[in-house]
Amino acid sequence: MDKHQKIEELEKQLSALNEKIKDVEDRLPAHGIKPPIMTELFELEDEREAVLERLRSLRGAETS
Numbered sequence: 001m002d003k004h005q006k007i008e009e010l011e012k013q014l015s016a017l018n019e020k021i022k023d024v025e026d027r028l029p030a031h032g033i034k035p036p037i038m039t040e041l042f043e044l045e046d047e048r049e050a051v052l053e054r055l056r057s058l059r060g061a062e063t064s
Helices: 003-027 035-063
Strands: none
16 A cells, blocks of 8 residues: 555545534433543544554655
């Protein structure tokens, strides 16, 4: 897989993660948030940050 394909794959992953995060946020109650929901949200946000970091790294390598 070349760099361009990796970037496309990571962008697809990022889009899917953003959708999952939105779904979890939509399930958050106004009051009495349950720890499992928050844990799921934090894990998805951490995963999204890791994908963004990999994208930044690959895109930075393109401009070098």
